[in-house]
Amino acid sequence: MIKQMPQVKCSVANCAYWTSGNNCTAELIMIEIDKHANAKLDSEFAGETFDTEHQDYAAAIQETCCHTFKPKH
Template sequence: MSPIVHCRVSNCTFWAEGNKCGAEEILVETDPYAADYDIEASSEWHADAKEDVHEHAEQSAETCCQTFKPKKEH
């Protein structure tokens, strides 16, 4: 069974209805800014991950996801 990955970046090619990621593979890297915070982010943000929030980014560097790929504008 594949894990469910929640995503709010709705202009990503892999974004699916319900704020879910539809990518077949997801790249996870270390966070160079993590040392600036004294929290375990995944446990803090999990509760509200399902909220219907749509955020936008231009490139993966603006997200916490290296798999991000912007949707092509028609």
């Protein structure tokens, strides 16, 4: 059985992984809560390594942010 990737929508058009229709093409998505927005998570954005050991809880959508963002060149 082939596992299908979920469709990820993103409105940040200046991200390297953004495509037409507000679609994200990154192979890996890392989402954090805002209090960790500036944290260095030993990550290569949209790469293979992320700190996936910790867990946090968001009370609302507005408390989350995407660490996968990579500016378009």
